[in-house]
Structure formats: structure tokens, C-alpha cells
Amino acid sequence: MSHHPSVIEAAIQATKTYGAGSGGTRNISGTAHLHVELERTIANLHEKEAGLVFTSGYVANEAALCTLAKGLPNCVAFCDEKIHASMIQGINHSRVPKHVFSHNNLDQLRQQLSKYDKKQPKLIAFVSVYSMEGDFAPIEVICDLAKEYNALTYLDEVHAVGIYGKGGAGLANALNQQHRIDVIQGNFAKAYGVIGGYITGSKSLVDYVRSMASGFIFTTSLPPMIASAATTSIKVLQEADDLREKLWDNVNLLKSLLAKTQVNYHNTPSHIVPVVIGDAKACKDFTDALLHDFGIYVQPINYPTVPRGEERMRLTVTPFHTKEMIHEMADALSFLWGKFFMKMAG
Ligand SMILES: *Cc1c(COP(=O)(O)O)cnc(C)c1O
Secondary structure (H helix, E strand, O other), X not given: OOOOHHHHHHHHHHHHHHOOOOOOEOOOOOOOHHHHHHHHHHHHHOOOOEEEEEOOHHHHHHHHHHHHHHHOOOOEEEEEOOOOHHHHHHHHHHOOOEEEEOOOOHHHHHHHHHOOOOOOOEEEEEEOEOOOOOOEOOHHHHHHHHHHHOEEEEEEOOOOOOOOOHHHOOHXXXXXXXXXXXXXXXXXXXXXXXXXXXXXXXXXXXXXXXXXXXHHHOOEOOOHHHHHHHHHHHHHHHOOXXXXXXXXXXXXXXXXXXXXXXXXXXXXXXXXXXXXXXOHHHHHHHHHHHHHHHOOOOOEEOOOOOOOOOOEEEEOOOOOOOHHHHHHHHHHHHHHHHHHHOOOOO
């Protein structure tokens, strides 16, 4: 989307009208009509009362989680062990007691929740599409638990917006759970191809974060041209079922080709296809060979992004990759896999 003609044009036109920068913080001369329009667009996307834009998805998570957890008297936080670093930072900075449950382990979450009085404020922080695993959160069951134990739900949809749900509204939308999530967080930097982050929720909750979050108040706002590019990208993708179809065709093609090889890929339900190598040096050597011998660029993902011993490649195709490119990629991976990891057998 960063190369989409409408997105580029929106950025150019807004730059000519408003300049390259915003001129200040949101409260001190840094709010343009385009910021407000972007906040309306995300609220509308997620069918929430209000939206609030931050300079990045990281800042949105850090600021909103810290502010909410700290602001709720006696709050206790519950989080999946695989949530994003920005969410961990936010919860840690709030200094509220925290329970980490192992990845998608609902029995453990229930156990942890049940230790507290129903009246005590609780916050469950989780992610819809986990970026390194490529798996989904059991959103519906987590919402059931939140209801049963009286907890707020905070969902990071960074890897889902633009791709899943009606008009790209995310996985909670796709599963008809959107109305049950108190805070939906996302960003404009992944599928949308620009930069910036946001939260959406009820008017009073969003107003509270707007009024209290240091990471919102004390920093220069996004340039209006970025706000305009992001709004345009969201609106283009709201109407772009054809692009989503192409994406899934490509994802399914890649997975079906890899299924015919020895490559140790994870057959995830999502568009993210991890290939776990399990060793930092082998992972780097493998991706170097992919680049130098085949002209294919895949980054090695090593510690601290994933735990040691779980080093991996993460394959993410786009709607704009051709079938030919995907065939080449699968062939290259298969060839190198044989060369690197099948020596013993051969
Ligand atoms: C990338 C990412 C973020 C941070 O978003 P930025 O806009 O890059 O700061 C937050 N959560 C998840 C799950 C991410 O993958």
C-alpha cells in the first residue's frame, strides 16, 4: 500500500497544503482536520465510538496499556506470553500486578482470573494474529472469560487490520466479536503501508487515554500528510476485496507448494508462514544463500525477537507477488533445505 497511487497522491497533496510536519503536539497547534478524519475513519472501521492516533503502534500499546492499567483502581493485568514487546512495556510501566499465561492457554487464564474478586478491575491483553507464530488468539473464548470474570479486553490487531474481516476491520470483526472487545489497537505501518498507531473504544475510555497518556500528550503529532495517506490507505482497503482475494490465493499457493517439499514450515491458519530453523547461524547462512544464490530477500529472525532455539524465517507474500515468483521461492527454499539440512540423510 505504500506504493499505491492514491496513497502517494494523498501524501503529496496534503504536503503541499499543510507542509511536511504537523507543527506541534496534538493539544498545542498539532491537530489538523486530517488527524480528526483519521480518528473517525478508524472508529468507523472497528464500529467503535472513538479512535485515538499515536505516532506508532508501539507508542499506542505502551501509552494506552500503561494509562488504563494505572488508572483503574487496583487493576490486575493478564497477558499472553507472546504479546508484543510494546504491550509488555506498557503493563510493566503501569506497575500493576501481572499474570502471564502460556500462549493461548485458556485453562491457565481461567485459573489466574478466578483467584480475584469479581469486583476487582482486570485487564486482559492479547493479540489477534501473532506475528512470529502466525496463529490466532481464541478471541471468542477470551471474551467469554472476560465477561465471566468481569475483565476489560485489550486486543492488538496490528497484523490483522487491512487483511481480515469486513473491509479489513480485523480478526475480531471476522469472528463477529468486535463489539465484545473494549479496546482494539492497530497500526498504519503493516498492511496499510504508512506509519502510526491507534486505539479505538468507547468515547469515555478514549477520552481518558487522550487526557492522561504521556505518550500521547507530550510528543509532536504525525505529519498531516501521513494522516492523509493512512486514511486513504484504510479507505482503499475497505473496498479492496479483490486484493484480499489475491493475497489469499498467493498464501495458499505458497503453502501448497511448500507442502510438497521437505521444508519445515508451519501450516498456520494465517497469512504468516514461519519456517523454524532453530539456530541463529544456520538461519543467517540460509537466508544469505537465499539472497546471494537466488536473489530472494527473507530476513532471518533471531533472538530477542524470538526465543533462542526458535530462530526462523517468516514468509509473508503480498497480493503483488506473481505466481512465478512464488514458484521460484518454493523451489529455492526446497533446494537450499536439501543442501543445508539433508546432508546427514544423503
Ligand atoms: C509491529 C507491531 C507493533 C508495533 O507497531 P509499530 O507501528 O511498528 O510501532 C505492535 N504490535 C504488534 C503485534 C506488532 O507486530
